[in-house]
Amino acid sequence: MVDKPSDEPRSGSGEDPSIPDEVWEQFLKDHGSAPKEPSARARMVTERLRQQDARGESPEGWRTGPARQESAGRRRKVWAVLGVLVAAAVAVVAIKPSLLPGDPFGTGSPEPAAASPLPAETAAPTAPPSSADPQVPTLARPFAGSPAERWADGAAGIVLPKATPVGSLSKAQVEQALQQTRTLLTDANLNAATLRGQRPTTALGVIEPQQKDLLTRLNTSLKKPDRKHDPLLMFSRFDPAEIKLVGDVVKTRGRMTFKAGEQASVAVHADYTFVYPVVKADGSKEVTRTIVRRVLDIEMSDPAKYRVTPGRIAVVRYDQEIGNSACDVYDGYLHPHFDSDGPSGAPSGPTSDPYDRSKGIDDDRTEGCGTVSRV
Incomplete structure (x- = not known):
């Protein structure tokens, strides 16, 4: 105011x-x-x-x-x-x-870099494959530490040479001989049923029916295997109650060649190594590998000149070398050795490299149970 x-x-x-x-x-x-x-x-x-x-x-x-x-x-x-x-x-x-x-x-x-695949084998190697990284095989990488990690998967490793006419046989007949040899190898060594111990029906079906002695011997070995009748001489088999394959890949490497044979035939030579990653069927996660090398000599004669079954092949020779499987066991199955099993006894034969494809399968072969330098 x-x-x-x-x-x-x-x-x-x-x-x-x-x-x-x-x-x-x-x-x-x-x-x-x-x-x-x-x-x-x-x-x-x-x-x-x-x-x-x-x-x-x-x-x-x-x-x-x-x-x-x-x-x-x-x-x-x-x-x-x-x-x-x-x-x-x-x-x-x-x-x-x-x-x-x-x-x-x-x-x-970090994840290891993927190994680059090897080109197809076109001639005998001059030396064993070099040593791989000393890695332990696992369920995720069953071929870790193995030269086979760079090999082809399964039947993709059985690469056929280009067929040409041989003698009186046409290109198509030579191609058929090569394909039947591939079928025999695939069913005997890569078929999942065969690997579980089942009868290799397809492989037996491509063999010349007139080879009765051979077919009888093979059938006996599958039914009642023993020392004189061993199916492992021709087929790769594991006891499913004891062994399981890891995954569905078997590594394969080798080569196939052909030339003119006797009796108006084409002679096919096959030399392949198969690598099987396995674990025990009891749920163990320890992984090991069994390596099987097979050599086959096959002939197919001209049915126009000889009494043969068209489209069938005659097995002239079949031989094998097996790495990492129990020796002197004749129950018809491969028995891989695992590190957790402990020592398998004193070896009675030399040490060999199951991945060495530079030597013939008969070179330096001796009797007795040897050991492998790597699996």
């Missing part, structure tokens, strides 16, 4: 103390101490600016200048891009943690 001055003269003013009443009333209206109520338009403008400011829509020059607004927009864009990149990186690392240096999550060593 502002007091009205008295009519007495103010000390030292030197002015006329008289102020008209109407002047004083106008002064109070213009300069009174009580605040004035803002107009309706002012209130609307203030509220609109407040709402725009809350939504981040302040006009240029309202609390922020143009430079600050542009800078804030750039920061939002940069953080958005960084967020996408970080999310992508997290997703990749979650799928494959080994990409992080130093293996911070303890996922193990």
Whole structure:
């Protein structure tokens, strides 16, 4: 409340103390101490600016200048891009943690590079395969540490030479002899049923029926194996109650050749090594390998000149070398040795490399049970 001055003269003013009443009333209206109520338009403008400011829509020059607004927009864009990149990186690392240096999550060593496959064997090697990394075979990598890791899978390793006419036999007849030899090898050594000890019907079916002595001997060996009738001389077999194959891949390497034979025939020579990764059937996870090398000499004669069965092959020779299987056991099955089995007894024969294909199968062959230098 502002007091009205008295009519007495103010000390030292030197002015006329008289102020008209109407002047004083106008002064109070213009300069009174009580605040004035803002107009309706002012209130609307203030509220609109407040709402725009809350939504981040302040006009240029309202609390922020143009430079600050542009800078804030750039920061939002940069953080958005960084967020996408970080999310992508997290997703990749979650799928494959080994990409992080130093293996911070303890996922193990990085996956080894896949071994490049070897080209097909077209001639006898001049030396054994070099030593592979000393890795232990596992269920995930059953051929780790083996030269066979670079070999072909199964029947893909039995590559036929290009057929040409031989003597009185046409190209088609030579091709048939090669295909039947391949069928015999495949069913005898790669067929899952044969490997489980079942009868190799397809292999027996391509053999010349007139080879009665051979077929009788093979059939006897499958029914009642013994020292004189051993099916392992022709077929690869494991006792399913004792041994299980690891996966469905058997590694194969070798070659097949042909030339003109006697009695108007084509003579086929096959030399292949098969590597079988196995575990015990009791659920053990220890993996070992058995290596079987087979040599076959096959002939197919011209049926127009000799009394033979068209399309069948005659087995002239069949021989084998077996690495890592019990010796002097004639129950018709391969019996791999595992490290956990302990020593298998004092060997009575020399040590050999079952992967060495540089020598013939009869070179340095001796009687007795030898040992293998690697599996």
